[in-house]
Amino acid sequence: MKLLVSPINNEEAISALKGGADIIDVKNPKEGSLGANFPGVIKEVKETVGNQKPISAALGDFNYKPGTAALAAYGAAAAGADYVKIGLYDIQTEEQAYEMLAGITEAVRTMDNVAKVVACAYSDYARINSIDPALLPAIGAKAGVDLVMVDTGVKDGRSTFEFLNEAQLKDFVEKAHANGLETALAGSIKFEDIEAIKAIKPDILGVRGIVCGGDRSTSIKQELVEQLRARLG
Numbered sequence: 001m002k003l004l005v006s007p008i009n010n011e012e013a014i015s016a017l018k019g020g021a022d023i024i025d026v027k028n029p030k031e032g033s034l035g036a037n038f039p040g041v042i043k044e045v046k047e048t049v050g051n052q053k054p055i056s057a058a059l060g061d062f063n064y065k066p067g068t069a070a071l072a073a074y075g076a077a078a079a080g081a082d083y084v085k086i087g088l089y090d091i092q093t094e095e096q097a098y099e100m101l102a103g104i105t106e107a108v109r110t111m112d113n114v115a116k117v118v119a120c121a122y123s124d125y126a127r128i129n130s131i132d133p134a135l136l137p138a139i140g141a142k143a144g145v146d147l148v149m150v151d152t153g154v155k156d157g158r159s160t161f162e163f164l165n166e167a168q169l170k171d172f173v174e175k176a177h178a179n180g181l182e183t184a185l186a187g188s189i190k191f192e193d194i195e196a197i198k199a200i201k202p203d204i205l206g207v208r209g210i211v212c213g214g215d216r217s218t219s220i221k222q223e224l225v226e227q228l229r230a231r232l233g
């Protein structure tokens with residue numbers, strides 16, 4: 001299983017890289033769960049990381065704005081992102097989700113460095129009135145994305161496991177794989193969740209809070225990334 005770690009800046013990206021993260025996921029938590037950072041930060045991290053590991057960029061917790069989302073994806077890929085990650089936050093219908101994802105996929109496919117598209121729905125979808133992640137594998141496959149993900153929309157410490165049980169998460173992963181997609185799980189994951197995560201078998205585990213020592217508003221610590229990487233095997 002790959003480990004995706006979400007730094008805010010270049011300094012944190014170095015800690016994530018040195019700690020053994022497999023994907024360096026640039027984001028800006030001040031703008032939400034999948035808050036977007038500035039192109040300059042993505043570029044700086046890309047220059048630091050080079051070809052050692054792929055970098056990912058969060059595009060934002062989006063509402064229904066397919067053009068804005070496609071342009072954001074294009075910009076993030078142009079800044080050097082190998083993965084572009086969209087949060088379907090204020091998206092309620094399958095049609096809206098499809099249009100958002102198809103627009104992004106088409107935009108990045110026209111570029112020289114084709115970035116992988118990650119579509120993220122939220123485990124706590126009911127409390128934010130968003131689309132059910134269970135629908136995402138089929139919609140994502142139809143839209144041509146590469147990877148589907150589950151994260152929490154509200155970062156209040158409640159984990160994805162408080163909203164979806166192990167069987168539901170396993171089903172998400174299996175449905176995605178049956179559709180030819182990779183999968184990522186995230187959402188205030190803690191060290192005690194590792195065995196369950198291993199049983200669910202996502203391709204990628206996405207984290208921030210756990211490698212900040214529990215409080216995602218502090219900084220990523222290299223030794224915690226090392227510990228988590230070792231626990232994942």
Ligand SMILES: O=C[C@H](O)COP(=O)(O)O
Nearest residue numbers: 006187188206207208209
């Ligand atoms: O993409 C992963 C997220 O940043 C996870 O953050 P978190 O572990 O603090 O919920």
